[in-house]
Amino acid sequence: MQEAMRIRHQRLKLLALIAIFALPVISAWVMVQWRVGIPEQRTAHGELAPDVPTLVQWPLAEYRLAEEEGDWLLAFDCSVACAEEADRWWRLHRALGREAPRVTRLRIGGEIDPLPGEVATEWLDIPDWQAPGRVWVIDPGGQVVLSYGREVGQREVMDDLSHLLRMNPDRRSLPERIGD
Missing domain, CATH: 1.20.5 (Single alpha-helices involved in coiled-coils or other helix-helix interfaces)
Incomplete structure (x- = not known):
């Protein structure tokens, strides 16, 4: 039993x-x-912009991006209140902390000198998908991931950009795979 x-x-x-x-x-x-x-x-604050072409197709004057390939871009139109806009996105870039080297700011327009970590260029031709003060997050391959209007807060862009950087690890820091 x-x-x-x-x-x-x-x-x-x-x-x-x-x-x-x-x-x-x-x-x-x-x-x-x-x-x-x-x-x-909804987790992303920005809007998807499938009608925005890749970065290489943008009608921009010549510019040189960061020396390292694989950076994310925070591109912004600086045709209105450029000094304030450039400062606003410079502060966001600094707030990224240890992830900041993975992001390059691309300022389009404006008469001021570029701030540290910023690349400046001009529109050769204003595309119909562009609006004054618009902000775009662009992946390392040149595809526009998110688009924001001028009224967007820095916090929303910071949340989205931090999430994208966290979900997409830096390939440059990954160990090389043996046997590939």
């Missing part, structure tokens, strides 16, 4: 252990299949 109780107790332990590992998988499957419990909140 006691042997049967011990075997039953061992089986219950095994079933409990299986349930501990199976329940999260089953609940995740239910969430995905029936869309239950998945948050619908």
Whole structure:
């Protein structure tokens, strides 16, 4: 009798252990299949801009980007209140902390000298997708990831840019893979 109780107790332990590992998988499957419990909140503050061409297609005067390939760009139109806009994005760049070297600021327009870490250029031709004070986050491949209007707060751009940098590790710092 006691042997049967011990075997039953061992089986219950095994079933409990299986349930501990199976329940999260089953609940995740239910969430995905029936869309239950998945948050619908918006995480990006900027807007996607599929109609904006890649950076190499922008009608810009000559400019030289950072020496290192693979930087993200924070491009901004500086045709209105340029000194304030340049300072605003310089402060955001500094607030990125240790991630700041991965980002280059591209100022388009304005009559002031470039601030540290900034590349300045001019529009050769004003494209129809451009607006005064517009800000774009551009990935290392030159694709526009997010676009912001002039009224955007620095905090929103900072949140989005920090998230993008965190989700896309710097390839330059990854160890080389052997055998590729």
